[in-house]
Amino acid sequence: MGTYDTEAIVLRSIRYSEADAVLALSTRARGRVSAIAKGARRTSSRLGGRLQPGVRALVTVHEGRGDLGTIRSAAVLDAHAGLWVAGHRLQSAGCVLETVMKVMPEGEPSEEAWNLLVRALGLLARAPAPPGPARLDPLVLGVQAKLLVVSGLLPVLTACARCGAGPPLPAFSAAAGGTVCAACGAGADPVEPAALAAFAGLVGRPLAEAPEAVPPPAAAGVERLVGLVLREHLGVRLRSAAPL
Numbered sequence: 001m002g003t004y005d006t007e008a009i010v011l012r013s014i015r016y017s018e019a020d021a022v023l024a025l026s027t028r029a030r031g032r033v034s035a036i037a038k039g040a041r042r043t044s045s046r047l048g049g050r051l052q053p054g055v056r057a058l059v060t061v062h063e064g065r066g067d068l069g070t071i072r073s074a075a076v077l078d079a080h081a082g083l084w085v086a087g088h089r090l091q092s093a094g095c096v097l098e099t100v101m102k103v104m105p106e107g108e109p110s111e112e113a114w115n116l117l118v119r120a121l122g123l124l125a126r127a128p129a130p131p132g133p134a135r136l137d138p139l140v141l142g143v144q145a146k147l148l149v150v151s152g153l154l155p156v157l158t159a160c161a162r163c164g165a166g167p168p169l170p171a172f173s174a175a176a177g178g179t180v181c182a183a184c185g186a187g188a189d190p191v192e193p194a195a196l197a198a199f200a201g202l203v204g205r206p207l208a209e210a211p212e213a214v215p216p217p218a219a220a221g222v223e224r225l226v227g228l229v230l231r232e233h234l235g236v237r238l239r240s241a242a243p244l
């Protein structure tokens with residue numbers, strides 16, 4: 001028990017009682033944590049007005065008994081106001097926040113994941129409209145691909161994950177750990193070379209270059225690769241993504 005200060009980004013805010021909200025936070029110091037914001041649902045609340053999803057703030061959290069801390073104070077560092085002036089930005093940010101919520105474990109700080117989230121929201125707050133729906137926004141897919149790397153879940157993409165053979169690699173098996181050759185591909189998902197190239201581009205390039213890494217026709221294939229890996233290794237499904 002104690003009190004700590006940390007930079008935090010609000011991932012989600014859910015109603016807890018008439019007046020209070022429970023926030024899921026990505027924090028620099030403690031990783032993902034949940035904390036109660038007392039009175040945040042009152043219209044007069046200064047805390048509630050500040051702590052909307054996507055906002056980066058310096059927060060003071062008091063650790064009580066159990067898992068749920070209490071937010072004592074919050075000072076906004078970056079409201080990412082640009083997210084709220086364009087619907088596509090807010091939707092893309094929602095996909096990013098959901099991914100961090102589901103992929104990053106509770107209570108395990110990761111400087112890489114923190115920096116990625118900060119960079120993503122900064123880029124999204126001034127992003128032009130993506131060529132397709134928010135879930136296929138190259139910035140969203142870029143965050144997802146890079147979070148797989150941070151989480152140690154990057155699949156093999158250039159050889160058969162079962163026998164080591166080189167291309168052609170017409171299928172993907174998250175259970176096997178990546179692409180598979182035709183001989184090993186029974187039961188695996190077909191995968192387009194363009195999706196593999198786009199995925200590799202997202203992993204290898206800075207997030208800001210994600211739009212150049214993903215030609216629009218390859219975006220759905222990248223989304224599917226991410227979804228297959230998350231289902232196989234973390235047992236999670238992104239609500240914002242298309243069904244597998």
Ligand SMILES: [Zn+2]
Nearest residue numbers: 160163181184
């Ligand atoms: Zn093989």
